[in-house]
Amino acid sequence: MEMIYDDVNSANNKSSRCMGNQVTSSKRTKVLLIVLGVSLVLALGGLCVLGFMYISVSVKLSAQQTNGTTMARELEELTANYTNYREKFDALHNQHEETLRKLNRLNRMSSDLSLVQTSTGCALCAVNWIYSGGKCYYFSTVKMNWTQSRDHCVSRGGHLVIINSQAEQDFLSSKVKVTHWIGLNDLDTEGHWVWVNNQPLNDSAEFWMKREDGVSEPDNWTEGHPAGEDCASLGHPGGDTEIWMDAFCFQEKRFVCEAAAAV
Structure with a gap:
């Protein structure tokens, strides 16, 4: 009886150790799953951040391209306006010079009398x-x-x-x-x-x-x-x-x- 009891105790100890090992393995798996889940969440968050950054950079680049096109258009308009105003200025300058010449001729005629x-x-x-x-x-x-x-x-x-x-x-x-x-x-x-x-x-x-x-x-x-x-x-x-x-x-x-x- 005493031997049987020892055997039973030995079996129970083995069973307890197996169950303990199973519990430890289960905990480790859960922890690993949690870690993997957190990692996935972090990775997903990183992907989201990268996605937002990509969208932001794309928007900025698009805005810069749009601004560049707008600036180029505005530069062309400014150039055209400058050319137009320059032509008007030259015309006014020539008219002013001709008026001065006429005035000088009149002054000479007056002074010649x-x-x-x-x-x-x-x-x-x-x-x-x-x-x-x-x-x-x-x-x-x-x-x-x-x-x-x-x-x-x-x-x-x-x-x-x-x-x-x-x-x-x-x-x-x-x-x-x-x-x-x-x-x-x-x-x-x-x-x-x-x-x-x-x-x-x-x-x-x-x-x-x-x-x-x-x-x-x-x-x-x-x-x-x-x-x-x-x-x-x-x-x-x-x-x-x-x-x-x-x-x-x-x-x-x-x-x-x-x-x-x-x-």
């Missing part, structure tokens, strides 16, 4: 023109042929001088030291002298050079040119400025322009 006091009031002559007897006179500093001189006087608002009196002749001769063209010619009809206003020469107001041998001006000298001398000049090439002479119209001389004075 000078008042000359006369016995009857104030007469208006352009600068470099000289007032006398109700007229303004311009004495050139350059030489031209007769036709060019006539046209130049017209471009200045006058005409080659027309001499109608001894007083006018004396005034002009006192102002020149060399020969000058005047507005007298016989280009159309030889010997028929007319002024540039088509008025014929008045015999009571003519100042041709007189010679002692009787050969006086105009003599239509043809030596050197068969067409002869068809244009009149104030003064002799030798220096006498108180007389008229006929001359070749193609010769270059200084000239006198005349214009009415504004009062």
Whole structure:
């Protein structure tokens, strides 16, 4: 009996040890499962975090691309606006420069006018023109042929001088030291002298050079040119400025322009 009891106790001890081993294994499995579950949860959480991060990065990249496209579009618009405003600015600048040029021309025209006091009031002559007897006179500093001189006087608002009196002749001769063209010619009809206003020469107001041998001006000298001398000049090439002479119209001389004075 005692042996049987020992056997039973031994069996019970073995059974208890097996059950203890089973309990320990079961606990370990549960712990492992819990650890695996926690790991899965953590892994899932990590995946979720990574997913959110991926979505966030994707959104940011998309936003950056959108912003980049928007910025590029805005840059193009700014460039177009700049070009447009630049063109407008250049147009306004050119208009401003042209306006300044016009203003300067007007200022020069205004400054070119000078008042000359006369016995009857104030007469208006352009600068470099000289007032006398109700007229303004311009004495050139350059030489031209007769036709060019006539046209130049017209471009200045006058005409080659027309001499109608001894007083006018004396005034002009006192102002020149060399020969000058005047507005007298016989280009159309030889010997028929007319002024540039088509008025014929008045015999009571003519100042041709007189010679002692009787050969006086105009003599239509043809030596050197068969067409002869068809244009009149104030003064002799030798220096006498108180007389008229006929001359070749193609010769270059200084000239006198005349214009009415504004009062």
